[in-house]
Amino acid sequence: MPRALWVTAAGEVALLDAPLPPRADGQLRLRMLASGISRGTERLVLHHRVPESQYAVMRAPLQLGDFGGPVAYGYCGVAMVEEGALSGRRVFVLAPHQEALVAPAHFCTPLPDALPTHRAVLGANMETALNIMWDARPLAGERALVIGAGVVGLLAAFLLARFPGVQVTVVDPDASRAAIARALGADFRAPAEAPADQELIIHASATEAGLNLALSRAGFEARLIEASWFGAARPALPLGEAFHQKRLQIISTQVGSVSPAMRGRRTHGERMALALDLLRDDRLDGLLEPPIAFADLPRHYAALLERPALCPLVTYPETTA
Structure with missing residues (x-):
């Protein structure tokens, strides 16, 4: 059996x-x-x-x-x-x-x-990463940050690197992920070295620290795509400070439904x-x-x-x- x-x-x-x-x-x-x-x-x-x-x-x-x-x-x-x-x-x-x-x-x-x-x-x-792309709607030439070098984060970086002129940086505390990130067409940085003024941010670390880092590195009117699932956890977010002045967007993405961009x-x-x-x-x-x-x-x-x-x-x- x-x-x-x-x-x-x-x-x-x-x-x-x-x-x-x-x-x-x-x-x-x-x-x-x-x-x-x-x-x-x-x-x-x-x-x-x-x-x-x-x-x-x-x-x-x-x-x-x-x-x-x-x-x-x-x-x-x-x-x-x-x-x-x-x-x-x-x-x-x-x-x-x-x-x-x-x-x-x-x-x-x-x-x-x-x-x-x-x-x-x-x-x-990869299906999750593809749905993230449909929700994120990357634009040619954007500065893109992927926080979390797990499988989904790295696949998202792999897809982003295929868009013309998009500068992709992967951020993770595990330096052993640098080689694979670079092989997939992205730069790699430790969290403390994450670049600022990013226009598109994919958060895939499933950590409160990662989500807070994403907000701190977002540029004016940036789109933050939340690709993590926290389960029963309730991460604390700094939605004061520059959140409103920068007109930031936090967009949820989840593979259970086809992204509205392609639904139908x-x-x-x-x-x-x-x-x-x-x-x-x-x-x-x-x-x-x-x-x-x-x-x-x-x-x-x-x-x-x-x-x-x-x-x-x-x-x-x-x-x-």
């Missing part, structure tokens, strides 16, 4: 059975090849820090169980279709860390042939297909941590979520690149 990684209690995980239902019309039977760990969100789930008011909103499409009780959570899976309309194709699927599953076909997006399986686990993160013109499926296509760049392999076998995941899971890793990669038996 296939297994999944279950959060059995706050801070505790185990590999438990995840029985497969019979496959119905319009569904696919999938064998997992690889999955990625989304450290920020999965850390909140592991420690039962998802606010009850957000249980429905934060529920993953193919989540098993419920928040507050045993739950198998995740949304960064790459699988082989073994039965169904896309049989023999690799797909990205918004599924937990589990060996096999049955999923509606509309939750599965075929991978471009040239996209390696392991890099494709970044699909959900792109579906969720089209957005994911574009995100996967944007991953066809070998430099993005630098966002992946060394692989961990699914069977060993319970021993490493909590530590992975706490240390400053990028995207931990989980591999499954018979994984192919």
Whole structure:
């Protein structure tokens, strides 16, 4: 019987059975090849820090169980279709860390042939970064600051660097992120060296300090795109001082809804297909941590979520690149 990684209690995980239902019309039977760990969100789930008011909103499409009780959570899976309309194709699927599953076909997006399986686990993160771009609406020649060199922040910097004349600076206290930021086309600075008078700021550090830094470095009429999710935390913000004089904007962005800039013109499926296509760049392999076998995941899971890793990669038996 296939297994999944279950959060059995706050801070505790185990590999438990995840029985497969019979496959119905319009569904696919999938064998997992690889999955990625989304450290920020999965850390909140592991420690039962998802606010009850957000249980429905934060529920993953193919989540098993419920928040507050045993739950198998995740949304960064790459699988082989073994039965169904896309049989023999690799797909990205918004599924937990589990060996096999049955999923509606509309939750599965075929991978471009040239996209390696392991890099494709970044699909959900790239979809988030793409939605951030649609909410941010970068302009040619802008000075852009990305605060937080996690996976989403670095992917946002990667996309911003493709806009003509945009000067992108990534800010993070972890100097080890400098090389990957520069490889993706951005400058890198420590927080104390973050440049001022920035016209577009993407905040992706999920810290109060990072959000305050973003406000302090904003130029006149700057747009601050809040891409972090704080869970139940309530960061304090200096909304006095120069906030009003500078006419600053704080704009929330969240991948659950297609950005208003493209809503009605792109579906969720089209957005994911574009995100996967944007991953066809070998430099993005630098966002992946060394692989961990699914069977060993319970021993490493909590530590992975706490240390400053990028995207931990989980591999499954018979994984192919």
